[in-house]
Amino acid sequence: MGIITISREFGSGGRELGKRLADELGYGYYDREIVTAIAEKNKLNEQYVSYALEGGMFRNFPVHFGRTFSYSPALMAGESRLFADQNKLLRELATAGNCVIVGRAADVILREFRPFNLFVYADMPSKLQRCRERASEDEHLSGREMERKIRKVDMDRKRYHSMISDIPWGDRRGYHLCINTTDREIKSLVEPVAAYVRLWLEEQGQ
């Protein structure tokens, strides 16, 4: 039974790699699906759940929310419940097994399941390029604004991670393999990475 977690820098192609890896291995794939499930269960807006789970609890609202914001205890309790729901759901997925989970700090939350933890990263020009190619809601952003967004998203991930783990987000010690996707086509990486992961699963008797 294999569990693969993928942590990634924004724009590094980690999500695509995760999806393709899941296909290659015949594993389940979970990313947005987790947010959707939690939003439905709590009858909440998906975007809000996503925002809250990506560290909203630990920072002020971003500028485009119009004003800075102090959390009320009720809101804090609400978001704590979202985290509890997320962790519960992650454990259910892990128990069912054979899955690739992108983000959600699953590497830390599921550590007693001994997952294979992958970190995906790239240099800034490469991340900007990828973001431009897939641009949808970010289409209006200038290169500079996009770079700021990339740094911000990763900073939030780092901050959230630091609250639940001693090993910093992106620190090699927390991962089994760290892959630099600068100038790489994600598609072509899938096979050797899958081979590496398969070997690890075998060695672990999973």
Add this chain to the structure above:
Amino acid sequence: MGIITISREFGSGGRELGKRLADELGYGYYDREIVTAIAEKNKLNEQYVSYALEGGMFRNFPVHFGRTFSYSPALMAGESRLFADQNKLLRELATAGNCVIVGRAADVILREFRPFNLFVYADMPSKLQRCRERASEDEHLSGREMERKIRKVDMDRKRYHSMISDIPWGDRRGYHLCINTTDREIKSLVEPVAAYVRLWLEEQGQ
């Protein structure tokens, strides 16, 4: 024409991986050979050359040399020449091509050759275990002393690296792939890593 550099934590099995990778790819392998060649050219003791090149220039002599030591300008000039020799030799090797070079900060020194840079690491218990298994000159060290040695060797590498590169030693951004060898058998890693490297070489048109 492929150049693969391997940087590694002491005891992580990086040297073994490098050797096996070179065998697998049919590449030349250089590690101690570089020290030997420089020692011969300069008619110096190999151990001294090794010590000097591993950061001796930037620190006091270690305790087992019996006393702390202030460098004389003559000695400094001598060691600078060793570095110059090493860098020249590394460039010659890179120009000849198709080689695996372990250590020597070859990732930085050869950067204009665009090598594939691999970083190999492991957790402390795993590194201690590996050191115990291969123990020779270190046989007399207790576990605690061995751990101190591991940290010291890596600290010297880190310090040396910081003098020639903006990216810290062991920071993922400086490498194409970072491999955690904790609880792994090095032998079994060779094939998937070689596949990954081959793909990269192909994509680079090397």
